[in-house]
Amino acid sequence: MVTAIPLLYLIVRTTGAGWQAIADSLFRQRTLETTLTSLGLIGLVIVGCLVLAVPSAWLLARTNIPGRALFLVTAALPLAVPSYVMAYAWIAEFPWMSGLLAAALVMSLATYPYVAIPLTAALRSIDAGHEEAARSLGLGPLAVARRVTVPLAWPAAAAGLLLAALYTLSEFGTVAIFRVDAFTRVIYTAYRASFDRTTAAVLALLLVVLALVLVLIEARARGKAQRWRVGSGVTRPAPRHRLGPWGTAAGLAWLTGVAVLALGVPAWSLTQRLLESQRTTFDATELLGALAGSVSSSLLGAALALVLALPIAILAARYASRLVRGIEGAAFLGHALPGVVVGLSLVFLTLAVLPAAYQTLAILAFAYAVLFLPKAIGASRSAIAAVPPALESTARSLGRGPVRAWFTVTGRLAWPGIAAGTLLVVLTAMKELPATLMLRPTGFNTLATELWSRTEIQAFGSAAPYALAMILLASVPAWLMGRWLARTPEDDAGSTAVDDDTVRTDEITYVGGVR
Amino acid sequence: MSQSALEVVDLVVGYGGPAIVRGVSLDVAEHEFIAILGASGSGKTTLLRAVAGYLRPESGLVQINGRVVSDTRTWVPPEKRHIGIVPQEGALFPHLDVAANIAFGLGRDKKAAGARVREMLEMVNLEGLEQARPHELSGGQQQRVALARALAPQPSLLLLDEPFSSLDAALRADVRRDMRSLLSDIGTATVLVTHDQEEALSLADRVAVMSQGQIEQVGEPWAIYESPATLGIARFVGDLVELPVSALDGSVAQTPVGPVAVGSEPATLAGGVLTLRPEQLVLVAERQVGGDESGASGRVEAISYHGHDSLTSVRLTDGTPVSVRSTGGSGLRVGDDVRILVTGSGRLYPHE
Known part of the structure; x- marks a missing residue:
């Protein structure tokens, strides 16, 4: 319910402006242009992701190319770089970059792992039997690829593509850095030019509708992807294609090239800027202040998200009634709420209802809670669902009351998963930019806002330490999840509360949680 | 005259939709071992869950040791029913060692609990495994720990929910026999739920055959086998x-x-x-x-x-x-x- 408040208020605020004003804002040429720009950007990013991901996935999954383990890591690593940090790194190195193509390039590099990783996994996991059967039925290698491999691997890629599209739609930092007039930037600009807030509200609603469509399509595609996973038993992976010397060279060149674009350039640029910032004045207290701001606001937000998430997660994990699914679904609509929309609606809401709360830490924490509630619910839910209900009911029959039974058994077993989920919310909230810009108290800085304001005035050198700090923070979840997956179930009973599959899918969502 | 360990009268249980248990009456005497035999979907597990207190019946009476635990006005939560339950697969607490699992339902008196744990481990022939974690035990050992955990608080009624189905055939016969002789010794009234007619016939003092939410016949194993009440039962039991x-x-x-x-x-x-x-x-x-x-x-x-x-x-x-x-x-x-x-x-x- 709480998640819906900002959205509902946004609707109220918009309709309150009068239909004439709405129509005026909606049917302007500018609105059409913004929509086309956003859709165009999404289209380019989808193409970019496919171009980057498909050859990489095939090389990694189906050939004997050397260095596969290393390249698998480099294919996942861009997720640890917030996309606007990547944008910052590119523009700091090539200040002439701007516009749609530049934004599409950076967004593709930042989001292609969403496609490459599941696609590699899918290509690996397709049972060799299917393709062999097709060969024996008289199909050539290309026909097998077209009629068997692609249909089997497609759902995995499609879900990843939709995720990339959703991120692109709600991404603010990158489009703003490259001055692309997509929804998020136009909304933010309209909001800053405070005389035109109805336009901002109307565009925000339009953005929500578009995002909602993507979320719904993504949910369907994900469902399909799961249905395709036939036979959890032992499948025989397809044999690896033997590359000749030229093939190996070309493959290595491709994988290295992608890695250089996605990781090398940002790393090089960042190092250069860091060296520069050594020469310019670097204020450590400012960095520490921003870090403190990031930590305090995101801890508050995560705590609030956890309090809101736990009841829903418990209900969703244990009782799959229609009502519960509805509540859960409403919370997941948060996925369709870009930070800029939540920021805008909370600005309206506080100014209208509770002016004292305007631009306070409390309202910022609330924004984080709304934005990242789905993550908190997802993590807690899978952790709780992994604890067999029989354990709790057995504890009841051994004399524990319902509350004590939950805490001594289910809560005790699920808490590592819940804690990890909360930590992920903290780290994701630290990277949030647009809502933070709109809602932060005056003079309150976070790592993200400092990086943003310095990039805006092209002070690339002094922005570098903040970019580095953001990357380090963003790598924590990846590192954490890596440890989690490496741990065997025998090490700690707690890890039974996290089922592998969930972590692997969620990891991708979590690590890349840039918005 | 001694009272029944469990008395169920006209019990109706459902999950909101059509009732799963449709008017079941059953009487379990003190020290008696009764098996509820039914195919999957017959409602036998639902009946067991209602007796345990995990589900609230729509109507009917459940009485344990002469005390009403569930009727139209009374509802005693599972933790106050003083029954032991051995769920499928044992459901041992994975975060606790064997001793802590067995002590889970015992009081706060550490010394008394420790003594009781040793006594129970001895009873199920698992001496020396106090510190073991559930995942280090074999399936049969886990099942015996689950039994020890259920019996440690000296319940007046023991419920077994297909406790042997997860064990492989060779082990199953042994665990079954051990459990049966142990339960005969301590004399706790027991209700076993199973879909395995051989298991029901060989273990129980009396067998209740359940089908479509109702008990169709109750009797001693030989009577069930030799004089089934319906053709359906006759086909089911052999x-x-x-x-x-x-x-x-x-x-x-x-x-x-x-x-x-x-x-x-x-x-x-x-x-x-x-x-x-x-x-x-x-x-x-x-x-x-x-x-x-x-x-x-x-x-x-x-x-x-x-x-x-x-x-x-x-x-x-x-x-x-x-x-x-x-x-x-x-x-x-x-x-x-x-x-x-x-x-x-x-x-x-x-x-x-």
């Missing part, structure tokens, strides 16, 4: 030979294997099905019969040999299939002509 009845002469039915005495009451039935257990038939090779004309002729179609006995499928000359259980091998081969003789009486059921 192999069955079903013969059409062409004529009924008093209490003798004319069947393809000749005249058979009818042991069941409804002798007024004109037509119907006469049932025999495969071990009631005797096979004789045609070449050894000589001039004797009694019995029916047939031909061996298949033999499944189990070592201690064998089941021979025979098709009679009129086309009726029958199966015959013989101790050890029958010495026959597929294609042999045989003569079939009947011992004892059969039971007559109306056509279903």
Whole structure:
């Protein structure tokens, strides 16, 4: 319910402006242009992701190319770089970059792992039997690829593509850095030019509708992807294609090239800027202040998200009634709420209802809670669902009351998963930019806002330490999840509360949680 | 007169939709071991969950040791019912060691609890495994710890929810036997829920056959096997030979294997099905019969040999299939002509 408040208020605020004003804002040429720009950007990013991901996935999954383990890591690593940090790194190195193509390039590099990783996994996991059967039925290698491999691997890629599209739609930092007039930037600009807030509200609603469509399509595609996973038993992976010397060279060149674009350039640029910032004045207290701001606001937000998430997660994990699914679904609509929309609606809401709360830490924490509630619910839910209900009911029959039974058994077993989920919310909230810009108290800085304001005035050198700090923070979840997956179930009973599959899918969502 | 350990009267249980348990009444005496036997979906586990207090019945009465725990006005939560339950797969707490699992339902007195844990471990023959974690135990050991955990607080009633189904066949027989003799020794009234008729018949003092949310028959194992109340139960609790009845002469039915005495009451039935257990038939090779004309002729179609006995499928000359259980091998081969003789009486059921 709480998640819906900002959205509902946004609707109220918009309709309150009068239909004439709405129509005026909606049917302007500018609105059409913004929509086309956003859709165009999404289209380019989808193409970019496919171009980057498909050859990489095939090389990694189906050939004997050397260095596969290393390249698998480099294919996942861009997720640890917030996309606007990547944008910052590119523009700091090539200040002439701007516009749609530049934004599409950076967004593709930042989001292609969403496609490459599941696609590699899918290509690996397709049972060799299917393709062999097709060969024996008289199909050539290309026909097998077209009629068997692609249909089997497609759902995995499609879900990843939709995720990339959703991120692109709600991404603010990158489009703003490259001055692309997509929804998020136009909304933010309209909001800053405070005389035109109805336009901002109307565009925000339009953005929500578009995002909602993507979320719904993504949910369907994900469902399909799961249905395709036939036979959890032992499948025989397809044999690896033997590359000749030229093939190996070309493959290595491709994988290295992608890695250089996605990781090398940002790393090089960042190092250069860091060296520069050594020469310019670097204020450590400012960095520490921003870090403190990031930590305090995101801890508050995560705590609030956890309090809101736990009841829903418990209900969703244990009782799959229609009502519960509805509540859960409403919370997941948060996925369709870009930070800029939540920021805008909370600005309206506080100014209208509770002016004292305007631009306070409390309202910022609330924004984080709304934005990242789905993550908190997802993590807690899978952790709780992994604890067999029989354990709790057995504890009841051994004399524990319902509350004590939950805490001594289910809560005790699920808490590592819940804690990890909360930590992920903290780290994701630290990277949030647009809502933070709109809602932060005056003079309150976070790592993200400092990086943003310095990039805006092209002070690339002094922005570098903040970019580095953001990357380090963003790598924590990846590192954490890596440890989690490496741990065997025998090490700690707690890890039974996290089922592998969930972590692997969620990891991708979590690590890349840039918005 | 001693009171019942468990008394269930007209219990109706559901999950909001159509009722799963539809008016069940059951009485379990002190020290009695009763098995609820039913196919999956028969409502037996739902009944068990309602008795345990995990589910609130829609109507009916549950009384444990003379105390009402559930009726229209009363509702006692599971933690106050003082029953032990051994769920499927044991459901040991993975974050606790064996001793802590067994002590889970005991009071805060550490010393008393420790003594009780040792006593229980000794009882289930797992001395020295106090510190072991559940995942370090074999399936059978886990099941015995789960039993020890359930029995440690000295419950007045023990519920076993298919506790042996996750064990492999060789282990199952051992664990079953151990558990049964242990429960006979301590005399806790026990309700076992199972879909395995062999398990129910071999373990229980009495068996309650459940189907479609109702108990169809309650009785001692031999009564269930030899005098099933319905054709459905007869088919469920063991192999069955079903013969059409062409004529009924008093209490003798004319069947393809000749005249058979009818042991069941409804002798007024004109037509119907006469049932025999495969071990009631005797096979004789045609070449050894000589001039004797009694019995029916047939031909061996298949033999499944189990070592201690064998089941021979025979098709009679009129086309009726029958199966015959013989101790050890029958010495026959597929294609042999045989003569079939009947011992004892059969039971007559109306056509279903």
